[in-house]
Structure formats: C-alpha cells, structure tokens
Amino acid sequence: MEKRLTRTEMLYSLGFLFMLVFAVGAFFYGVKIGSEKTEARLAEPAKQLGGSTKGNADAYQQQDLVSFYHTVYSPYREFQNEWIATFRKLSAGQLTNAASALNELSDAAEQAYKEAERASVPANSPLLASAQLQLLKSLRMFDEAASRGAGSVKDAPGAELVKALTTDAYYVDGVKYALSGQQDYYAAMLKWSASVNPDIPGEYEAPGGLSLADWKKLPLTVKNKVAADRLNARRSLAAFYPQDLASRVDEFVHSGQASAMKMRTVDAVIDLLLKTEAVRAGDFGSSKDELYSKELLPQLPFFFPEQE
Known part of the structure; x- marks a missing residue:
C-alpha cells in the first residue's frame, strides 16, 4: 500500500520547493542586474568616447584646407590644365x-598621382579625405585614357581623336x-566657413529651381x-x-x-554662360x-592671387 506523507512532511517539502524556486529566481535576477551594471559601466566610456569623437567630427581647419590645396588640389589642377591645353591643340x-603629347599627359597624370597620394589628410575631415580619394581615382582614369x-592614334585627325578620347570610358570616369x-573640397570650405560664422550653413543643397533672388542672398562660400x-x-x-563661375x-x-x-533661375544663367564659354579662369579675381x-x-591662393 502506498505510504502517504504526513502533514509535517508535506509542509516541509513545500517549504523546500519554495526556497529552491526563490533561490533560483534570486540567482538569475542577480545575474541580470550584474549584467546590466557591467554593460552600463562599459557603455559609459564608449559613450564619452563617442561624444568626444562627435565633438571633433567634421572639423575643418583653415590650415587643413591650405595644406590640401598645395598637396592634392593644386597638383591635380596643374595636370587638368595641361590636359585641357593639349586637347585644345x-x-x-x-x-x-x-x-x-598623349604619352606626356599620361606621365603627368602619374606624377600628379604620386604627389597627391603622399598628402596626409586629417581623419576628422572626411570631406577632404573623400576629395583626395576622388581626385586620385580621377588621375588614374586620365592616365589610362591618355595611354x-x-x-590608337594612327592617322586620325585631331578633332576626331579628341572626340574618341572624350567618349572613352576611362575619360568619362576621370x-x-x-x-x-572638387565638389567635396568646396563642401569642406563651406564647413569651415560655418565654424567661423554661425550664420553660414555648414551644408547647403540648392533646389533645382534656385531663383536669382535667393541666390543674391547667399554667402560667397555657399555660392x-x-x-x-x-x-x-x-x-x-x-x-x-567654381568661384569664377559664381x-x-x-x-x-x-x-x-x-x-x-x-x-529667373541660377541654372538658366549657368547654362547660358557655359554654352557661350563666357567664364574664364581669373574672373573671380577681377570682380572680387x-x-x-x-x-x-579661407586664405587659399586661388582666392587671393595677389598674395602669391
């Protein structure tokens, strides 16, 4: 016959089970609290680090813009001007x-690439880093297009050769x-101007139908x-x-x-100026x-040619 538990034994067993459940629950609750405290302790330095990084992010100093001009942008522009002059001839x-002539352009692109590649760009200036990368990729493409x-020159007339070159995939990518x-570099200048004058926006994307009335209100770095x-x-x-066009x-x-x-719109004026070739290098200096x-x-040579 099955032996029944006495009242005392029943109470003891239930008490033991209750204590066991309570102990297991307390254990897991302690683990949860400990984990949360550990995560909070680890997250706080990361949060502070992230806040510090954010505070220094997109920091565009004038000396960085000047250094970029001399070490990256100017070498590229010298090559570009040589390319354009050769194409005109x-x-x-x-x-x-x-x-x-094309082999010389290829050599010039390679030389400009080596010079621009050596430049050191601040890690907290992503627009300058992007500008450097884009210009380096451009020089590689132009080098390949010229080569x-x-x-494949053969006896093609100059005009036909230019047409063939300007439709080459490497040239198009260049x-x-x-x-x-160039766009990234000028965006970096805008970031700098906003850090100097809070009334100037750090970012600006003009609408497609930007009116001339609104254009006239814009600061020069935005233009x-x-x-x-x-x-x-x-x-x-x-x-x-770009400042010559502006x-x-x-x-x-x-x-x-x-x-x-x-x-009535800026785009209409720009299209007319470009179509009629009414913009020349140095136009900005003449009207500055x-x-x-x-x-x-910023104190960049192409803004202050009289100081060169």
Missing part, C-alpha cells in the same frame, strides 16, 4: 605628334571623379559650393574654378543682363574687390 590641329589614346573631388555642384551635375571639366553669375545679375533676358570685399573666405 589637338582640336586645332596644332600638334604634329599626338601620340607623344589608350596614344596607342571627369566624374575629378568633379566629385561657390553651388557652382561646384552645378559643374559636377553637368560633368563640365573646365580651366576655371562671380560671372553675380556679374550677369548685377549688370542687369539676367533681368533684360527675363531669366567690387563684389566680395566683405565676404568670408
């Missing part, structure tokens, strides 16, 4: 040995990367950024700088030509004293 039939062109790198954006969007590789837009507006032609005497600019 090819188009005009002024080169007796096109293959040799390919030199190897232009894309070059203008993207330059818009000009760099528009050149990139149009894949327009030119010897002039100044020509301002001159066009101030002279009354935009009003006389019933133009008259239009921008009180504007904030």
